[in-house]
Amino acid sequence: MAKVTYLINGKKIIIDVPVGSSLAQFGIDNGLEIEHACGFNCRCTTCFTKINKGADLLSVKMEHESEKLEMKGMHGNERLSCQCVVERNGEIEAEFESWHQQEDEDKGDSVFI
Numbered sequence: 001m002a003k004v005t006y007l008i009n010g011k012k013i014i015i016d017v018p019v020g021s022s023l024a025q026f027g028i029d030n031g032l033e034i035e036h037a038c039g040f041n042c043r044c045t046t047c048f049t050k051i052n053k054g055a056d057l058l059s060v061k062m063e064h065e066s067e068k069l070e071m072k073g074m075h076g077n078e079r080l081s082c083q084c085v086v087e088r089n090g091e092i093e094a095e096f097e098s099w100h101q102q103e104d105e106d107k108g109d110s111v112f113i
Contacts, residue, residue, distance in 0.1 A: 007095040024081035040082035054092030059085040
């Protein structure tokens with residue numbers, strides 16, 4: 001098991017997550033509020049998270065996930081939690097924020113509030 005610290009809107013929740021589980025699905029199965037518009041199919045970015053610790057304990061970022069993140073201007077330690085599968089035991093810290101995407105009428109850019 002990996003000891004995962006979920007930081008959700010400033011609240012810290014620590015859960016033991018079994019190897020082979022995704023951060024999003026296991027969190028939701030345990031009562032956490034993680035947005036997931038596409039049902040964990042890597043078709044949106046609503047479940048994005050920042051991996052602050054333990055990225056090496058998770059599955060590698062595949063091409064389809066990288067493409068989704070790049071389209072939204074996300075880089076580095078940002079991942080889609082539906083694609084983050086725990087592969088080894090250790091400590092992981094995943095930071096989530098509830099967000100709503102709006103269209104900026106002047107620029108046509110996405111803004112996160």
